[in-house]
Amino acid sequence: MIRFIIRRLLFGVLVLWLVSTSVFLCVFVAAGHPEQVIGGPRATTETRALIRHNLGLDEPLAVQYARFLGRLAQGDLGTSYIYQTPVARMIGDRLQTTAVLVLGASVLWLAGGVLIGVLSATRARGLADRFATLFVLVGLSMPAFVVGLLALFLLFSKLGDAGIHLFEPGPPLQEHFWKRMILPWIALAFLLIAGYTRLTRGSMLDVLGEDYIRTARAKGLSERRVVYRHGLRAAMTPVVTQFGVDVGTLIGSTIVTEKVFGLQGVGQLVVQSITVGDTPVILGVVMAVALCVVVANLLVDIGYSFLDPRVRLS
């Protein structure tokens, strides 16, 4: 088990190294004119040269790369060109908001998706199943902003203007935490719940056809026990895999939901940074998201070994 985790950790480090290197090549080598961003359009040639020198951009590529990796290893993601503050701190605040958004929504979509998926599978081709299929199609085909705006619209038609200030950007997350988060959670979860319903239904239908389910019935167990204890247990494997991937990648891609609900998250930071060309921040976000994906997958792998004893031993 320890060796398994160590192997996975090393693999994660390898992934992060590959990501950082490709980001370095793309951002610093291919499209790097930070002196224009920092100095502004009216900076003189001397000023620009000075900026390049201060940033170490006039040194050989290998030296720049070594420095970049060295800083990265210490958790230093550089300094924002625009704000002149450490990128790590800028991302840290935003990451907290996005993580709260994604993790809260993940509870909803996982519970909802699995529940609807199981009901749908155990009543395959029944009325509930057809209804769930329709729901899945709607969920899969709705863009995020539509869901978000729809949610807001429904809320305001009930609350009136009293609720709207909740979703204006600015105040720290702790203020009116539940009131502010419940709607973004639902909106984000709605986008993913459909996929999880479909995934759980398919997986569950496969498992319910297995021989060991027949054995469970032949043992005289109740249908509830057969479905949940024997069926769902085995059907969760692909769902957990997908869950790890989704939670990891969503950290960097909840821009629309953040925008609609006025949340100062990572997604918004990326959009702002790309607009003004704040390269260190973009790089930092990419690294942070990569780290989240790696960690999420590591957790999934460890979770696997608890779920399936066959993984534990091999």
Next chain:
Amino acid sequence: MKLLEVRDLRVAFPTADGVVRAVRGVSFSVEAGRTLGIVGESGSGKSVSTQTLMGLTPGAQVSGEAWFDGQDLLAMPERQMRRVRGAQIGMIFQDPLSSLHPHYKVGWQIVEMIREHEPDTGKAAARKRAVEMLGLVGIPQPDRRVDDYPHQFSGGMRQRAMIAMALALHPKLIIADEPTTALDATVQMQILDLMRRLQREFDTALIMITHDLGVIADMADDVLVMYGGREAEVAGRRTLYYRPHHPYTVGLLESVPSAPGVGGRLKPIPGQPPSLINLPSGCVFHPRCEYVMERCRVDEPPLREVVATEPAPGEEPAGALPGGDLPRVDLRRDGTHRSACWLPHTAVGLDAGVAAARRAASEAADAGAGAAEDADGAEPEGGER
């Protein structure tokens, strides 16, 4: 007193391609402590019949009766049926790896069943019984192996564990559905020995479903040969082996390596089992039968009693072994040997003489079609059912 008596069981599955008529009116019975062998190819309806008795064929249209210990299994409400499953009728399936849940420990799976049926049993007590059962079926160090997962067991051990589970609550009947098919030949014998020993010990009735006549020869008291969802032939084990009547049974026996009556080459049955959606007209076996007559294509033969004439003194009986060792065959007409075939019900056995007699009878029937319609006119009535 019969423990299980199945009467006119019919099972059909509506599918997109049409209705699959998997079982078309099968009757059989088992007594306590005895073994019924059900033989047939894939798709003959042998597994479906028994799984239907247990209520394990969802979506099936079922008719008929199945009296088990005074209750009709087919008319039983689900809640009551659950108390029968596992506790009174145990099942052993073909592939022990896929039949055990891969995510749970072997012992846990046995404990789960004990506690489901006997909620008052404590965890520790149930576990102790699981260990005992595992020991009983010959698993070494059962107190340690009880905490192993199925994938940590070998194929034979998994099937032993399945048997331990099936016997844990001392059921009156065990249904074993091809229990040795997925196992190595050497392990097969061990498992069959084990099942025989435990059957004697617990006085359990056993239904042994298989396509392997060797298994039947080892285990069964009575044999039911199924084809295309119906009985082809019913007989005691010895009768079936030495004096088979139905050409399908003969074909099965001749396609077994080292079967009695065949010298060198194996003789496969030509053709494929019938489609259960579009069944052949008349006798379902006629497209593959070497003695097919006009009548077979039109009329489905009923299951009728087979009565072979006693061999005359000095004459070699029809079912003699090649070595000359005369088998002791029960020729009494007791209604235990029945066959669904239009061939004369006196033509039984495996040797060349009987084959010639069958061929002659089938040719005579076709030549005189219309005049002497019944190829088996010589057969006494009374075997009709």
